[in-house]
Amino acid sequence: DRPVPAASTTDPAVHDSAFLRAARGEEVPHTPVWFMRQAGRSLPEYRKVRQGVAMLESCMRPDLVVEITMQPVRRYGVDAAIFFSDIVLPLKAVGVDLDIVPGVGPVVAKPVATLEDVAAIPDLTPGHVSFVTESVQRLVGELGATPLIGFAGAPFTVASYLVEGGPSKEHAKTKAMMFGAPDVWDALMRKIAGISAAYLQVQVDAGASAVQLFDSWAGAMAPADYRRYVMPYSSEVLAHAGTLGVPRIHFGVGTGELLGLMGEAGADVVGVDWRVPLDEGVRRVGGRVVQGNLDPSLVFAPTEVMLERAADVLERGRSAPGHIFNLGHGVMPSTDPDQLARLTDFVHEHSAR
Numbered sequence: 001d002r003p004v005p006a007a008s009t010t011d012p013a014v015h016d017s018a019f020l021r022a023a024r025g026e027e028v029p030h031t032p033v034w035f036m037r038q039a040g041r042s043l044p045e046y047r048k049v050r051q052g053v054a055m056l057e058s059c060m061r062p063d064l065v066v067e068i069t070m071q072p073v074r075r076y077g078v079d080a081a082i083f084f085s086d087i088v089l090p091l092k093a094v095g096v097d098l099d100i101v102p103g104v105g106p107v108v109a110k111p112v113a114t115l116e117d118v119a120a121i122p123d124l125t126p127g128h129v130s131f132v133t134e135s136v137q138r139l140v141g142e143l144g145a146t147p148l149i150g151f152a153g154a155p156f157t158v159a160s161y162l163v164e165g166g167p168s169k170e171h172a173k174t175k176a177m178m179f180g181a182p183d184v185w186d187a188l189m190r191k192i193a194g195i196s197a198a199y200l201q202v203q204v205d206a207g208a209s210a211v212q213l214f215d216s217w218a219g220a221m222a223p224a225d226y227r228r229y230v231m232p233y234s235s236e237v238l239a240h241a242g243t244l245g246v247p248r249i250h251f252g253v254g255t256g257e258l259l260g261l262m263g264e265a266g267a268d269v270v271g272v273d274w275r276v277p278l279d280e281g282v283r284r285v286g287g288r289v290v291q292g293n294l295d296p297s298l299v300f301a302p303t304e305v306m307l308e309r310a311a312d313v314l315e316r317g318r319s320a321p322g323h324i325f326n327l328g329h330g331v332m333p334s335t336d337p338d339q340l341a342r343l344t345d346f347v348h349e350h351s352a353r
């Protein structure tokens with residue numbers, strides 16, 4: 001008894017794409033490839049259309065969202081597009097006072113500390129993000145057979161920005177709340193889980209055919225604390241996404257010790273960063289489909305070195321029921337797009353069955 005599939009996944013060309021076949025663990029004509037942060041500052045065409053437009057403003061303009069999301073698809077011929085947005089966009093949309101500061105990241109004007117602060121954050125309704133619905137609908141039309149990945153931030157990673165007020169290495173205030181004010185932590189994590197689940201549903205209802213939950217900073221947690229303070233809320237988001245009938249990808253950085261739990265949280269596909277050999281990652285996620293995991297710095301190595309390592313990743317990925325090739329984290333802004341073009345072609349040719 002599978003849930004009712006989303007409209008886009010009933011398009012047979014999208015449904016049979018290498019990306020969605022791999023995500024379901026089915027045979028593929030070649031290993032699909034896309035890159036986290038494939039749209040963005042590494043592309044001259046991105047820098048051009050973003051001139052004079054602030055990051056969050058660009059996320060709210062369907063013309064720009066469609067153009068920027070399409071740019072890497074046109075340039076590289078990757079097997080999936082990822083919706084151009086940011087993990088803090090839904091918070092902005094419900095009215096949280098925050099901005100994305102160039103070269104810094106998300107900055108929150110009034111960090112969250114109390115139950116009252118949490119209660120002041122509205123739940124997300126589709127009306128808050130009508131520009132997302134419009135952007136996704138237009139994109140799905142332009143993308144044709146290429147699937148669109150919708151995404152949201154996982155509760156822990158989003159909570160870290162809200163509690164710290166900005167980017168953090170140690171997540172000290174976040175952990176102080178988690179360990180010292182569990183009632184506030186629970187309320188905040190539930191609030192974000194609801195927002196992320198609703199935001200994923202908006203994207204799937206509009207035509208996204210897979211979702212990725214980004215828990216980029218989950219690697220800051222020890223496994224027992226992850227299980228108790230983080231996993232239940234990510235599970236809630238993933239369970240809701242599971243009712244939408246699309247594959248769910250769950251990703252974090254530095255999560256070697258958490259991969260088993262991240263799979264158990266309810267993911268169909270687990271993202272593996274470059275610190276864990278991919279075949280070892282496959283063992284840890286318990287036979288799920290994996291995504292990853294070339295070190296994003298390898299694009300700065302000579303092309304033949306990068307491609308040798310890509311071949312190694314492909315080889316190790318063969319032990320999984322399905323493998324989606326990606327970098328172990330996002331494309332760095334100084335990446336030469338020609339390297340990613342060579343990498344995409346190599347993955348397609350080298351893995352052709």
Ligand code: CP3
Pocket residue numbers: 035036037038039040041055082083084085086087088100101102103104105106151157167214216330
């Ligand atoms: O992958 C894609 O192509 C889709 C676009 C995307 C963005 N943010 C665009 C963006 C995605 C998937 C995100 C998610 C996101 N945002 C995450 C999870 C993914 C990850 O990298 O781990 C996180 C942690 C954030 C928070 C955030 N937003 C950071 C850390 C930054 C970088 C700050 C900086 O300037 O270096 C942002 C800003 C941001 N999000 C940019 C882009 C293209 C750069 C801003 C710009 O181009 O002006």
